[in-house]
Amino acid sequence: MRRHIFIAAALAPVLVWTGPATAEPMIYGLQVEQAERRFDDGSDLYAWDFDALAGTDELKLVWRSEAEYLTQSSRFETLENQLRLQMPISTFFDAAVGVRLDTPAGEDRAYGVIGVKGLAPQWFELDADLYVGETSFLRVEAEYEGLITNRIILTPSLELDTPLGDDEALGVGAFAPTLEVGARLSYDLLDRAVAPYIGVHYERRFGETADLARAEGEQRDNLYFVVGTKMLF
Amino acid sequence: MTATSLARACALAAAFTLSLASGAAAGEYNLTVDRVTLDTGDFTRSAIGYNGSTTPTVLRFKEGEEVTINVTNNLDEDTSVHWHGLILPYQQDGVPGMSFDGIKPGETFTYRFPIVQSGTYWFHSHSGFQEPDGAYGAIVIEPEGREPFRFDREYVVQLADAHPHSGHRIMRNLKLMPDYYNRQQRTLLDFLSDSRDRGLAAALDDRGAWGDMRMMPTDVEDLQGFTPLINGKGPRQNWTGLFEPGERIRLRFINSSAMTYFDIRIPGLEMTVVQADGNNVQPVPVDEFRIAVAETYDVIVRPTEDRAYTIFAESMGRTAFARGTLAPREGMEAEVPDLREPPLLTMADMGMAHGDHGSMDHGAMAEGAMDHRSMGHGAGQPTHTMPDGSVMQGMNHGTMDHGTMNHSAMGHGSMSQDAMQMAATDPFYAPGSGLTPQAADGGKFLSYADLKAQKPLYEHRDATREIELRLTGNMERYIWSINGVKYADAEPIRLQYGERVRFKFVNETMMTHPMHLHGMWSILDVGQGKWNPVKHVVSVSPGTTVFMETEVDAPGVWAFHCHLSYHMDAGMFRKVIVEGGPAGKSADLPATPRQSIGG
Numbered sequence: 001m002r003r004h005i006f007i008a009a010a011l012a013p014v015l016v017w018t019g020p021a022t023a024e025p026m027i028y029g030l031q032v033e034q035a036e037r038r039f040d041d042g043s044d045l046y047a048w049d050f051d052a053l054a055g056t057d058e059l060k061l062v063w064r065s066e067a068e069y070l071t072q073s074s075r076f077e078t079l080e081n082q083l084r085l086q087m088p089i090s091t092f093f094d095a096a097v098g099v100r101l102d103t104p105a106g107e108d109r110a111y112g113v114i115g116v117k118g119l120a121p122q123w124f125e126l127d128a129d130l131y132v133g134e135t136s137f138l139r140v141e142a143e144y145e146g147l148i149t150n151r152i153i154l155t156p157s158l159e160l161d162t163p164l165g166d167d168e169a170l171g172v173g174a175f176a177p178t179l180e181v182g183a184r185l186s187y188d189l190l191d192r193a194v195a196p197y198i199g200v201h202y203e204r205r206f207g208e209t210a211d212l213a214r215a216e217g218e219q220r221d222n223l224y225f226v227v228g229t230k231m232l233f
Numbered sequence: 234m235t236a237t238s239l240a241r242a243c244a245l246a247a248a249f250t251l252s253l254a255s256g257a258a259a260g261e262y263n264l265t266v267d268r269v270t271l272d273t274g275d276f277t278r279s280a281i282g283y284n285g286s287t288t289p290t291v292l293r294f295k296e297g298e299e300v301t302i303n304v305t306n307n308l309d310e311d312t313s314v315h316w317h318g319l320i321l322p323y324q325q326d327g328v329p330g331m332s333f334d335g336i337k338p339g340e341t342f343t344y345r346f347p348i349v350q351s352g353t354y355w356f357h358s359h360s361g362f363q364e365p366d367g368a369y370g371a372i373v374i375e376p377e378g379r380e381p382f383r384f385d386r387e388y389v390v391q392l393a394d395a396h397p398h399s400g401h402r403i404m405r406n407l408k409l410m411p412d413y414y415n416r417q418q419r420t421l422l423d424f425l426s427d428s429r430d431r432g433l434a435a436a437l438d439d440r441g442a443w444g445d446m447r448m449m450p451t452d453v454e455d456l457q458g459f460t461p462l463i464n465g466k467g468p469r470q471n472w473t474g475l476f477e478p479g480e481r482i483r484l485r486f487i488n489s490s491a492m493t494y495f496d497i498r499i500p501g502l503e504m505t506v507v508q509a510d511g512n513n514v515q516p517v518p519v520d521e522f523r524i525a526v527a528e529t530y531d532v533i534v535r536p537t538e539d540r541a542y543t544i545f546a547e548s549m550g551r552t553a554f555a556r557g558t559l560a561p562r563e564g565m566e567a568e569v570p571d572l573r574e575p576p577l578l579t580m581a582d583m584g585m586a587h588g589d590h591g592s593m594d595h596g597a598m599a600e601g602a603m604d605h606r607s608m609g610h611g612a613g614q615p616t617h618t619m620p621d622g623s624v625m626q627g628m629n630h631g632t633m634d635h636g637t638m639n640h641s642a643m644g645h646g647s648m649s650q651d652a653m654q655m656a657a658t659d660p661f662y663a664p665g666s667g668l669t670p671q672a673a674d675g676g677k678f679l680s681y682a683d684l685k686a687q688k689p690l691y692e693h694r695d696a697t698r699e700i701e702l703r704l705t706g707n708m709e710r711y712i713w714s715i716n717g718v719k720y721a722d723a724e725p726i727r728l729q730y731g732e733r734v735r736f737k738f739v740n741e742t743m744m745t746h747p748m749h750l751h752g753m754w755s756i757l758d759v760g761q762g763k764w765n766p767v768k769h770v771v772s773v774s775p776g777t778t779v780f781m782e783t784e785v786d787a788p789g790v791w792a793f794h795c796h797l798s799y800h801m802d803a804g805m806f807r808k809v810i811v812e813g814g815p816a817g818k819s820a821d822l823p824a825t826p827r828q829s830i831g832g
Binding site for chain 2: 146
């Protein structure tokens, strides 16, 4: 029930918003940063991370989804879906507000989201979000597209997810973050629409979060070899 | 008198009366707007064409004629035809939502207006992205009197940048990712070669300076991946114009591209520029010239040898070229030159020229971002703020007669370094700009400063007021604007009939913008007073300030915009309302004109 209220609240401004008065286009698209298989001895998984968006220069509705699906046990380890409203706050940055629903195997969770997203000096893509729920989280993501040639691109990335409280059900401890770093080497095969890549992805849990993982029989860290494709439509 | 001769006399009398009534010869023209298949030699796609053809239609009018043009829309969407550069009643200007409602599918709309000028112009759709999709053609208007120059034959040479993607798709991709079509970005490999050439510290500083601004020195062409066309033909298809050696050939160059500036040369031939944007200019012999989007230039060439010559038009960003041939016989070809090195923007293109030093790293600039070689110290407008903040006195280009300086005849081998530098400068580029053009063979490259009107159209007088228009944009969001406001949020510019307005363009972006005012002439200030050239497009380079003046003599609602299709659509557009006017001439203006470009 609560999740329906959240969605209605996020959509309300969109329903009353009237179209632009000029020929300027409606902006819409699908931006898939990751759609990949992560290989690790015995615990392979599929992962995705995409933004689907529609709107104008002033206001966009974004559906952001991130998931990790374990092939062996056929279950979602993580499945996050967010509905965000995104609007410019400066030349290079947008603010976002919205809701996030986590429906992986296990406990469901809902959060309110407030964040910023944009391009920092030296071309770093930054995303910083505060998720407010039963247990709140602060998540910071950074990405850099390094052009080796105009089509071969190395993209190092970093994501730091910090719980702001203890939550045994989720297996996290207060201020004990999870870090994900990766590097993906892609090739722009079809314009910018399809860019297959290979790379590495490393996850590590710290402090209490790591201890809880170990207690569950999981490792503190994982190193994956990844194969996937970026997409932009 | 027999019955037949009486009938003939009556018919003659009737015809005479009719011609008196219309005041001039009347011509009727038909134009259909159709879906066509474009084959560029590189790719094939569905496109839009006039009269069912991908070869641009050429409409030939005569000055003084009253034209009637029936435009039939065979598309499944609205269309419109804008008569670019023509002086006409605003209801005939063809901008949906301003001049009229547009032409519905299946509808035939009849344009009627008097032809009050001569020269080379063009027409195109002002609806959506139909113009980049192929909806363009040429207009040639024969003057009432005789031309002030002689030619034996003439060709329209209409350039375009056909893209495999549709206009809508291009715009959407640019909005999602502004560098979607830029495949000339600086790479790791460039960085390595920079470090080798200039040292690691300098290369890092250069990268750092651009990275701090989140700008790219390669941002010369938003849109790459197109095939340039000449009269609807790609480089492989080689449009050919025939001549007999010794003939004087008038080439009417029209740049109908959506986004692409071209640098044009015909190796082996000197070109004499005789007309710019439909208005005669005092002849300038050149080896090469740059044509902004939507401009027209007429040049005269005189090939004397019995051989083929290549018309070579490189895009300003050097990502593609258009190619055609002048030849004595069909099927002949001449050598096609290679594309030159792509230019890199410099810190000068970031607005240094008007003393905006706030965001700049001078250390990095001195280290190499600035190309000192191409920075002619005698360049430009009367004064320039130099990178170190000092103000220097420049040379007065007004007194420098480029017309009488025969660069092509100058022995370039013996040319001093200073003379070479002088040849490389152009007051219409920021001093030190990476875009300053240079002729491929070291000869004369046309500058706006060389253009002088053959015959002033208006009595010269001081402007009654000045309007500053800063050309602005947000490259990351692909929003383009004027004075920081995009069209959707902007108030119209209101002019009073009878004014002479001086427009001050300050280009605060890194891109070159061809600004086009509908319905009235744009008198470009090149410091020549009453001899300033009369144009319909004024190109403003990055980091420069350019002035143009307009005699406000056309009541009505007019469009005023950057002619780069995607900049225009993304907001670099204004409505201009001319209020007042003599009785019978003032426009019947709609009370609340709609804010729509149409399409």
